[in-house]
Amino acid sequence: MKYTFIDLFAGIGGFRQGFESSGYKAIFSSEIDLHAQKMYFENFKELPFGDITKIDTKDIPNHDILCAGFPCQPFSIAGDKKGFNDTRGTLFFDIARILEDKKPKVVVLENVKHFKNHDNGNTLKVVLNTLEELDYTVSWEILNAKDFGVPQNRERVNIVGFHPSTNVTEFNYPKPLDKKVTFADIKEKKYLGVP
Numbered sequence: 001m002k003y004t005f006i007d008l009f010a011g012i013g014g015f016r017q018g019f020e021s022s023g024y025k026a027i028f029s030s031e032i033d034l035h036a037q038k039m040y041f042e043n044f045k046e047l048p049f050g051d052i053t054k055i056d057t058k059d060i061p062n063h064d065i066l067c068a069g070f071p072c073q074p075f076s077i078a079g080d081k082k083g084f085n086d087t088r089g090t091l092f093f094d095i096a097r098i099l100e101d102k103k104p105k106v107v108v109l110e111n112v113k114h115f116k117n118h119d120n121g122n123t124l125k126v127v128l129n130t131l132e133e134l135d136y137t138v139s140w141e142i143l144n145a146k147d148f149g150v151p152q153n154r155e156r157v158n159i160v161g162f163h164p165s166t167n168v169t170e171f172n173y174p175k176p177l178d179k180k181v182t183f184a185d186i187k188e189k190k191y192l193g194v195p
Helices: 014-021 034-044 087-102 118-133
Strands: 004-008 025-030 065-068 106-112 137-144 155-162
Touching (some): 025 034, 118 137
Parallel strands (some): 065 106
């Protein structure tokens, strides 16, 4: 049996790429940006639904895993850091709305490293408390893409929650791989004029 997942704030499909390559089945996606939607379609032959705030939970199929890289601009050090005072910052509560109705077994969220410090840590606290109020057992960790075979220094807060129906009470995050990958290791020579 393949576990199913939904891909919210899908961008061009980073979560989907990882989950599908591990054998999971995507059954719903949502992305508001039209350019990202087009690229997602090119990548997966599926056009994501648009604005998550306008999607009724009854239109979202039941699923095992909810994946969401919810908008980071309100929490990023490169942005205005308005957090929940920025409309994009409140989109987490649409995730909560879907979790409350659909009760998937697992929730996987991702945001910028600064998310943990935003508003003196209160923003992360609100997210964790909200997930716990929805009965999820949650944990979080900062992971860096460069430690897992990706040639990019990209630190992100990762939050994983398990519904009580799973009987999972603890989650062990992966340990960094003992392997460094550079851009030269992955570049496609044929596009660079190299035979």
